[in-house]
Amino acid sequence: MSVANNLIQLTDESTLRKALESKSQEVVIFFWAEWAEQCKQVESVIDELAAKYTKTQFFKIEAEAFSEISEAYEISAVPTTIIAKKAKVLKKIDGANIPEIVKEVADSCAAANGIAGQTASAASPVEFKQDLNTRLKELIERAPVMVFIKGTAAQPRCGFSKKIVNMLNGQNIKYGYFDILTDEQVRQGLKEYSNWPTFPQLYISGELVGGVDIVSEMIESDELLDMIPEDSLAK
Numbered sequence: 198m199s200v201a202n203n204l205i206q207l208t209d210e211s212t213l214r215k216a217l218e219s220k221s222q223e224v225v226i227f228f229w230a231e232w233a234e235q236c237k238q239v240e241s242v243i244d245e246l247a248a249k250y251t252k253t254q255f256f257k258i259e260a261e262a263f264s265e266i267s268e269a270y271e272i273s274a275v276p277t278t279i280i281a282k283k284a285k286v287l288k289k290i291d292g293a294n295i296p297e298i299v300k301e302v303a304d305s306c307a308a309a310n311g312i313a314g315q316t317a318s319a320a321s322p323v324e325f326k327q328d329l330n331t332r333l334k335e336l337i338e339r340a341p342v343m344v345f346i347k348g349t350a351a352q353p354r355c356g357f358s359k360k361i362v363n364m365l366n367g368q369n370i371k372y373g374y375f376d377i378l379t380d381e382q383v384r385q386g387l388k389e390y391s392n393w394p395t396f397p398q399l400y401i402s403g404e405l406v407g408g409v410d411i412v413s414e415m416i417e418s419d420e421l422l423d424m425i426p427e428d429s430l431a432k
């Protein structure tokens with residue numbers, strides 16, 4: 198996605214200050230950190246919202262690089278999303294609470310963007326589903342080999358997830374992962390999106406391969422490595 202004018206990755210404190218001083222409209226500020234996996238989910242939602250609400254100014258701020266700003270907004274964890282107007286904080290949404298972020302941005306910013314009748318639950322179910330499907334597709338394509346598990350790759354929180362992580366590691370495959378326990382929408386959404394009722398789910402180049410049983414069989418039959426893109430094999 199190209200970077201829109203209304204979406205700024207903060208590199209200089211004065212940019213934020215000027216925007217807050219000059220704009221009479223709401224400004225959305227997303228605080229993130231590299232090490233916090235959930236920030237990536239929220240960031241993709243912020244990107245989508247910035248593309249939709251083009252008259253609203255969005256900022257992404259690396260919390261630890263701008264500690265004074267983070268302290269001023271009392272940011273104690275990331276991701277945190279704030280909607281501010283001038284010096285006033287209108288809303289503060291902690292964590293990767295995507296539905297809440299979408300709702301609050303819609304509530305605060307629709308009018309200024311001339312999006313008629315967009316109130317609290319204004320995103321109709323159909324529209325919301327489209328947003329979710331876009332998000333799921335982006336997550337699936339985040340890495341050439343992507344696995345959706347319970348817990349993290351370092352600390353799986355289900356025997357099946359642990360098994361697939363061990364198998365991928367054992368084959369020296371480089372992969373991205375997403376912890377579905379951090380996002381109920383993704384957890385339930387993916388089952389429907391991919392028509393696969395359980396986790397883990399392994400995707401290669403955006404296509405579902407399957408869960409533990411299938412991947413295990415594919416390793417046995419030497420089929421799996423043939424499907425892995427060259428760049429995703431550890432040398």
Ligand SMILES: N[C@@H](CCC(=O)N[C@@H](CS)C(=O)NCC(=O)O)C(=O)O
Nearest residue numbers: 355357394395396397408409410411
């Ligand atoms: N036989 C499955 C085992 C996976 C499985 O049964 N997963 C369950 C328990 S971890 C699951 O994801 N249930 C749905 C859910 O928890 O949302 C495979 O090959 O992957």
